[in-house]
Amino acid sequence: MPTTMRAVVLREHGTIDRLTYEENYPKPQVEPGTVIVKVEASSLNYHDIFTVRGMPGITIPMPVVPGLDIAGTVHEVGEGVTGIEVGDRVVVNPLDSGFNLMGEVRDGGLAQYALVEASQLIPLPDSVSFAEAAALPVAYGTAHRMIVGKKAVTEGDKVLVLGASGGVGTASVLLAKQLGATVVAAVGSHEKGRALLSYGADDYVNYREVAIDRWTRENVGKPSRNSTETGFDVIVNNTGGDTWRPTLKSTKLGGTILVCGATAGFDPIEDLRYIWSFELKVQGSNGFGREDIEALITLIDEHGFRPVIDSVVSLDEAADALWRLERREVTGKVIIAPWGDKS
Numbered sequence: 067m068p069t070t071m072r073a074v075v076l077r078e079h080g081t082i083d084r085l086t087y088e089e090n091y092p093k094p095q096v097e098p099g100t101v102i103v104k105v106e107a108s109s110l111n112y113h114d115i116f117t118v119r120g121m122p123g124i125t126i127p128m129p130v131v132p133g134l135d136i137a138g139t140v141h142e143v144g145e146g147v148t149g150i151e152v153g154d155r156v157v158v159n160p161l162d163s164g165f166n167l168m169g170e171v172r173d174g175g176l177a178q179y180a181l182v183e184a185s186q187l188i189p190l191p192d193s194v195s196f197a198e199a200a201a202l203p204v205a206y207g208t209a210h211r212m213i214v215g216k217k218a219v220t221e222g223d224k225v226l227v228l229g230a231s232g233g234v235g236t237a238s239v240l241l242a243k244q245l246g247a248t249v250v251a252a253v254g255s256h257e258k259g260r261a262l263l264s265y266g267a268d269d270y271v272n273y274r275e276v277a278i279d280r281w282t283r284e285n286v287g288k289p290s291r292n293s294t295e296t297g298f299d300v301i302v303n304n305t306g307g308d309t310w311r312p313t314l315k316s317t318k319l320g321g322t323i324l325v326c327g328a329t330a331g332f333d334p335i336e337d338l339r340y341i342w343s344f345e346l347k348v349q350g351s352n353g354f355g356r357e358d359i360e361a362l363i364t365l366i367d368e369h370g371f372r373p374v375i376d377s378v379v380s381l382d383e384a385a386d387a388l389w390r391l392e393r394r395e396v397t398g399k400v401i402i403a404p405w406g407d408k409s
């Protein structure tokens with residue numbers, strides 16, 4: 067049996083150029099209570115960029131294989147593991163029992179094999195492709211917990227999704243539509259806006275051309291302290307930075323702002339007057355649970371739900387694809403296929 071494998075490896079923090087494609091990275095060895103998964107698909111998240119850069123307060127053991135999301139087949143089963151067979155189709159809960167994240171504290175999915183705890187495995191029906199499954203855990207799981215789990219959106223709501231072309235963004239658009247909301251996608255280009263319309267958004271705003279609070283005033287009505295008829299019921303903001311204040315100014319009286327990230331900055335200019343005057347609810351949401359991933363698999367299996375996939379690339383193209391993510395050139399999820407032709 068080969069003792070090495072192909073993998074994308076981070077050995078020191080810096081730019082995405084620090085990621086190296088390696089042919090002879092050590093293949094993980096199975097341990098009691100664990101399973102080796104043959105990785106058929108992984109996916110990129112903005113979190114991988116934070117991992118490469120380094121995050122305050124989080125120590126990443128080096129070297130590390132990034133890639134939070136993993137779908138594949140069971141390759142080897144460790145001692146003491148029951149109910150799991152070699153060849154089973156699975157998706158991996160990225161958090162282990164100690165709340166360590168795959169692809170951050172533990173070697174992740176940008177490799178041909180991954181070592182996971184048996185308890186992290188979630189069975190995958192044949193109706194869900196490996197690429198679809200790899201799109202789910204972090205981006206769709208987080209959006210599911212935020213929107214469905216917290217019962218934040220109900221039928222008929224007017225919902226604005228910022229960063230709508232991203233992984234969490236596209237997931238938020240699809241899930242809010244599934245719940246019967248009218249959804250506006252805020253995006254950085256008309257090309258992305260047209261793509262979001264094709265995935266079901268009712269309208270889009272290009273926030274490089276018009277501030278979202280102005281667009282809201284002109285299209286949904288300026289929020290009023292006396293009426294709940296104008297402004298958005300719910301705004302999904304995983305961007306932060308200079309989108310925060312316009313978000314406060316676009317939410318209706320008693321409306322909700324959902325926050326699960328801050329791609330553009332975590333300490334934006336605040337304006338508390340909007341929070342009290344319009345009785346806004348700011349609802350944080352962090353991560354996903356196993357139940358979110360299972361619910362999403364059921365949505366695909368039984369209700370024709372389809373995650374938005376931007377592209378499928380091989381392992382040696384993963385770093386280039388992460389550059390595209392950083393340059394904001396992606397709509398949906400980039401899937402990495404470690405056994406693809408080119409890797």
Ligand SMILES: NC(=O)c1ccc[n+]([C@@H]2O[C@H](COP(=O)([O-])OP(=O)(O)OC[C@H]3O[C@@H](n4cnc5c(N)ncnc54)[C@H](OP(=O)(O)O)[C@@H]3O)[C@@H](O)[C@H]2O)c1
Binds near residue numbers: 204205230394
């Ligand atoms: N708390 C949690 O558990 C959790 C889980 C998942 C993700 N997150 C966070 O949620 C955010 C989105 O993650 P993701 O994986 O969905 O990211 P992604 O796929 O890269 O999407 C991010 C989107 O945000 C938009 N954007 C706006 N301002 C940006 C900026 N300054 N830099 C880069 N993109 C910007 C981009 O679209 P336009 O160019 O169209 O604006 C981009 O498509 C990240 O901050 C991530 O860390 C948090």
